[in-house]
Amino acid sequence: MSSSIPVSVLTGFLGSGKTTLLSNLLRHPGMADTAVVINEFGEVGLDHLLVEKSSENMIELSSGCLCCTVRGDLVNTLRDLHIKRAKQEIPNFKRLVIETTGLADPAPILHTLMTDPMLASYYRLDGVVTVVDAVNGEATLDNHIEAVKQAAVADRLVITKTDLVRDPASARDLDALEARLQTLNPAAPRLHAVQGEIEPDQLFNAGLYDPTRKTADVLRWLKEEAYADSHAHHGHGHDHGHHHHPDVNRHDDHVSAFCVVLDQPIDAMAFSLFVELLIGTRGENLLRVKGILNIADRPDQPAVIHGVQHVFHPVAWLEAWPSDDRRSRIVFITKDIPRSDIEKLLEGLGIGQAAAAQ
Structure with missing residues (x-):
């Protein structure tokens, strides 16, 4: 596990700020040895044009959302990356980030990383980083089950656009969103990124094995007391005091x-x-x-x-x-x-x- 390349899946619903976050991360000196795979929904992708990175390690999948129909594309892309790395045709990257489309269920990507024999030889799943919009996050969770699943499976939750929370009503909405995310995913750290700024160390080395500590991250990974606290304080109603939102489609119930x-x-x-x-x-x-x-x-x-x-x-x-x-x-x-x-x-x-x- 220590010699394989850690893979982080960056997900979050449409408009949550994934591209801004990734763009800022890639400017950080600690991300210089990172390869990035960007998946776009539809035949023509645009988000990759917004990511400022002068590197041959940027690859775009344009065959649709990452689901069963394009798992082969993902396998081929990661295989090609490994071959080019071995032949020194591209820099010797030490980390891989896969940015999904906002409509994606992250499960098929995790399936692929966990089950393909070739990928398992060279890559290991490090963790899932999910981006949530501080302004529209509650409405997105109310209306899109994909967003709920993205938040529920995350190892790290990054709340973006908190700089737009400037009045008491917005602050109450943010508190309600934080409480809701705590119920959905009690053990995942909830981090704030203002204008996409966040330290890479807060997001990565989140999975089974952290090479810097030579140990599994199971204590932080599990945190069973977090689940006990969440169950005791939130119950099953998920109300959190924000009655101003009619929960006619509360997927996280x-x-x-x-x-x-x-x-x-x-x-x-x-x-x-x-x-x-x-x-x-x-x-x-x-x-x-x-x-x-x-x-x-x-x-x-x-x-x-x-x-x-x-x-x-x-x-x-x-x-x-x-x-x-x-x-x-x-x-x-x-x-x-x-x-x-x-x-x-x-x-x-x-x-x-x-x-x-x-």
Whole structure:
């Protein structure tokens, strides 16, 4: 994992400020060794013209939104990037950023990075960075399920255009948006970018492995106490006091984020069956699953799991536990799958013993 190239997926709904953010990031000295793939919706892309970067590492996919029909394009593009890098036809980039169209569900991109054998040999998923508009974010979440999913699966949430929040009413709207994002994705840090300005270190090295620390980022990744706090303070109504917005289409009522904590070591075969049953019956609604497991046969080496819908990344075994706490912790981000269904399936397979509700 330490020698593979980290890939960050930059997503966010139309007009959220992704291109402005990316343009500013690419001016930062710390981004000099970054390759960028920009995906455009439609036959002719324009956003790449707005990204100021004089580098041959800029590649545009113009075959439509990143979905099942263009996964082959993505695979070919990343393969070509690797070959050109190996032949020294382009600079020796050490990081890759994929900017999606605002209409994209990020899941197919994650699927591709996790399942293509060639890509897995050279690249690793670092994390998902989702951009949310401070001014229009609430209305976008109300009206577009894609925006809700983008926010729910993020490892980092970047709120843009906060410089436009200048009056008390706008400030209350921003507070409501922050509270809503906290409910949708309790463990993801929420960062503010004024006019697209943000430090790269705040966005990257967010995933399974951080080379600068030589360890998995599971403690920040999971943060089960964040899910406990979110559940206790927000409940399922998602009201947050902003009655001035009629929630006739509140998509995030269907999206849940929760952490299941298991006290006892887990039987590997039983957990494999749990995963097979879950993805076989509810795979489409598993937006993201990530966790650290205490497997009975290897108690001194925690297993790190990561799944998106029907696809699970191969298990990564850590050399040691990152803390004294050896309980298994699994975060589920789901659409229309209640926590009780997950717990009943675990209990029916005799997996671990759930701790107090998180």
